[in-house]
Amino acid sequence: MNFEEYAAKPILAEVGIGVPKSILCMTPEAVARAAEEIGACVIKAQVPTGKRGKAGGIQLADSANQAKAHAENIIGMEINDYVVEKVLVEAQSTIIREFYAAILNNPVTKGPVVMFSTEGGMDIEEIAASRPEKLKQASIDVRYGLSLEQARGLVANLELSGANDAIADILIKLYEVYIQNDAELLEVNPLILSGSGALEALDCKFVLDDSAIKRQPDLVAKGTPDKLTELEQLGQQHGIKYIELDGDVVVLANGAGLTMTTMDVVRHYGGKPANFCEIGGEAYTKGKAALEMVLAKPGIKSVVVNFCGAFARCDVMMGGLLEAWVSLKPEIPIFFSIAGTGDKEAIIMLKETLNLDPLPNMDAACKAAVLAAEAGEL
Amino acid sequence: MHICRKEHAVVVQGITGKQGTFWTERMQDYGTNVIGGVNPKKAGTQHCRVPVYGSVVDAAKESLIDATVMFIPPLGVKAATLDAIEAGTKLIVCLTEHVPVQDVMYFMAAAREADVTIIGPNTAGTVTVGECFLGFMPAFNARIFRPGNVGVISRSGSLATLMCQNITDTGLGIRAFLGIGGDPIIGTTTLEALRALDNFEGVEAVAMVGEIGGAMEEEAAEYAETMLKPVVAFIAGGAAPEGKKMGHAGAIVMGDKGSYASKKLALESVGVNVLDTPMQVGEALRKRLAPKVA
Numbered sequence: 001m002n003f004e005e006y007a008a009k010p011i012l013a014e015v016g017i018g019v020p021k022s023i024l025c026m027t028p029e030a031v032a033r034a035a036e037e038i039g040a041c042v043i044k045a046q047v048p049t050g051k052r053g054k055a056g057g058i059q060l061a062d063s064a065n066q067a068k069a070h071a072e073n074i075i076g077m078e079i080n081d082y083v084v085e086k087v088l089v090e091a092q093s094t095i096i097r098e099f100y101a102a103i104l105n106n107p108v109t110k111g112p113v114v115m116f117s118t119e120g121g122m123d124i125e126e127i128a129a130s131r132p133e134k135l136k137q138a139s140i141d142v143r144y145g146l147s148l149e150q151a152r153g154l155v156a157n158l159e160l161s162g163a164n165d166a167i168a169d170i171l172i173k174l175y176e177v178y179i180q181n182d183a184e185l186l187e188v189n190p191l192i193l194s195g196s197g198a199l200e201a202l203d204c205k206f207v208l209d210d211s212a213i214k215r216q217p218d219l220v221a222k223g224t225p226d227k228l229t230e231l232e233q234l235g236q237q238h239g240i241k242y243i244e245l246d247g248d249v250v251v252l253a254n255g256a257g258l259t260m261t262t263m264d265v266v267r268h269y270g271g272k273p274a275n276f277c278e279i280g281g282e283a284y285t286k287g288k289a290a291l292e293m294v295l296a297k298p299g300i301k302s303v304v305v306n307f308c309g310a311f312a313r314c315d316v317m318m319g320g321l322l323e324a325w326v327s328l329k330p331e332i333p334i335f336f337s338i339a340g341t342g343d344k345e346a347i348i349m350l351k352e353t354l355n356l357d358p359l360p361n362m363d364a365a366c367k368a369a370v371l372a373a374e375a376g377e378l
Numbered sequence: 379m380h381i382c383r384k385e386h387a388v389v390v391q392g393i394t395g396k397q398g399t400f401w402t403e404r405m406q407d408y409g410t411n412v413i414g415g416v417n418p419k420k421a422g423t424q425h426c427r428v429p430v431y432g433s434v435v436d437a438a439k440e441s442l443i444d445a446t447v448m449f450i451p452p453l454g455v456k457a458a459t460l461d462a463i464e465a466g467t468k469l470i471v472c473l474t475e476h477v478p479v480q481d482v483m484y485f486m487a488a489a490r491e492a493d494v495t496i497i498g499p500n501t502a503g504t505v506t507v508g509e510c511f512l513g514f515m516p517a518f519n520a521r522i523f524r525p526g527n528v529g530v531i532s533r534s535g536s537l538a539t540l541m542c543q544n545i546t547d548t549g550l551g552i553r554a555f556l557g558i559g560g561d562p563i564i565g566t567t568t569l570e571a572l573r574a575l576d577n578f579e580g581v582e583a584v585a586m587v588g589e590i591g592g593a594m595e596e597e598a599a600e601y602a603e604t605m606l607k608p609v610v611a612f613i614a615g616g617a618a619p620e621g622k623k624m625g626h627a628g629a630i631v632m633g634d635k636g637s638y639a640s641k642k643l644a645l646e647s648v649g650v651n652v653l654d655t656p657m658q659v660g661e662a663l664r665k666r667l668a669p670k671v672a
Contacts, residue, residue, distance in 0.1 A: 107592055110490075111486070112480075141487050142487060143487050182478055182479075209479045256560055256626040260618055264617045265656075276618070276625065309539075339543055361657055
């Protein structure tokens with residue numbers, strides 16, 4: 001789960017990391033009032049995506065009128081498919097130096113890594129590619145955390161205008177935020193040395209580990225929910241993984257890998273998947289809700305069902321699916337591939353209820369669904 | 379890493395739950411040497427014909443334990459894994475999905491220090507065909523797991539089931555299956571699983587089922603280049619849009635990172651056949667395993 005700047009910065013402030021004074025606003029009028037209070041300020045679009053500055057979503061203002069004028073432009077603007085609804089009005093800072101600091105999970109070391117660079121304000125990928133020598137990294141054993149010695153060691157040989165110890169202290173505080181809040185990414189870019197000699201986080205990116213949502217209930221309320229279509233929201237309510245795509249061949253399978261593969265095979269035979277929908281794992285009892293959902297998408301032309309039971313039993317998934325089919329009576333061609341735990345029973349149920357036989361394997365079922373979708377277009 | 383054998387003593391953590399019970403019975407029927415289970419609230423009782431202990435550490439006081447497999451909810455996994463490590467277990471199979479990543483990193487660090495193999499989290503488990511299985515794979519289904527000489531690695535259980543059936547349908551059979559899990563941070567990587575199967579007696583070829591996200595397949599490709607045994611692969615997610623988690627937390631493409639194209643290129647450049655559909659895997663293996671005619 002992503003946290004936008006306005007939600008992430010207060011988390012930093014809680015542990016004593018400096019952040020500029022700011023007010024979150026939804027209207028140009030509110031922005032004018034905030035600018036009145038703050039003085040010289042920056043108007044920053046709040047959207048869960050990068051490159052806000054390049055898109056014109058960050059503007060400086062020296063007066064309330066100017067702030068209001070910028071807000072009128074920024075609110076309603078579209079940045080990477082997100083419409084700006086909120087802006088942060090933040091006090092301007094005098095920037096002497098810009099640094100980069102981050103903590104993230106590293107799948108290679110299987111632990112957190114702390115990163116620091118003197119080249120703040122740039123993309124980290126850019127720094128890593130163009131000036132790798134400017135990027136300092138330390139792998140952390142999560143059992144012991146980041147020690148002061150480690151943090152000091154990381155920045156020891158850098159020229160940091162005398163702020164080395166203060167920066168080491170900030171890294172320790174960032175690590176505290178990372179651990180306390182189950183972050184999978186915590187990035188401050190830029191971390192600035194201001195005219196007054198203080199260190200301030202000018203922007204912050206915080207991503208909460210989705211698997212930790214259950215033990216971070218207070219935090220979740222401040223995050224930005226994923227941008228979902230109506231059907232995707234319905235899927236989330238049902239506990240079914242559903243992703244809407246732009247094709248017309250409905251895909252329903254169990255297990256993430258099998259569902260992705262069914263999409264791949266549909267595409268291999270020249271078709272376009274209408275969705276990703278999987279009812280594996282604990283969701284295998286949700287065949288009814290899943291079928292109702294996948295059939296609700298407009299413009300679909302055929303359905304391929306690919307069950308390969310292990311933990312998820314084919315007969316249970318088929319039972320739910322048939323229940324929905326019988327009550328909806330949809331007029332759309334449907335093709336099945338059925339194997340694994342509970343397959344025999346599922347095949348009998350399919351024959352008895354719809355008088356259909358499964359195809360011999362998933363390739364045959366996907367191919368038939370693609371052909372049926374093409375025939376439906378003529 | 380360690381691969382489970384029929385003589386290995388196994389403890390089931392969370393044995394008394396519905397899934398724990400169902401799959402323990404199947405593991406026992408298949409031949410897994412289950413010597414006990416754990417549930418702190420039912421210590422001292424019997425379940426599935428074996429004693430229930432308060433912890434793996436307690437179980438280890440009575441006998442040597444080689445492996446554990448756990449049916450434990452996400453927030454209990456860290457403590458369960460640390461218990462198994464403390465008890466001196468050498469192999470831990472963690473099936474649970476949605477374990478907080480910082481918990482995973484914590485027990486992974488402890489496991490590394492104690493030289494313990496962790497498989498998972500978020501896996502369907504492992505099968506050593508004709509000997510034992512740990513987890514919830516349909517090992518007992520002869521249409522899917524016929525004994526043979528192919529080693530199978532997969533990040534996905536359902537897809538592996540389909541793939542094993544295809545291999546069996548072709549007339550070949552499986553020696554061992556290693557389900558490594560669909561999370562971004564896992565104990566045993568594709569590379570480690572590939573190396574273990576390469577060195578496992580009876581494995582003559584390897585089928586690798588990868589998926590988009592991360593760089594594990596690219597890493598494994600470097601090792602595949604050094605192998606004498608043939609390797610074939612299928613990578614799931616070629617049709618997946620960028621920036622969306624496709625069911626598995628680890629299955630996400632960001633920019634070029636984790637893309638299908640990158641994995642396919644890395645594998646094909648070292649002579650691994652990357653197939654368009656899983657239904658072509660058995661046939662590709664059969665061709666690669668056929669004795670070469672001079």
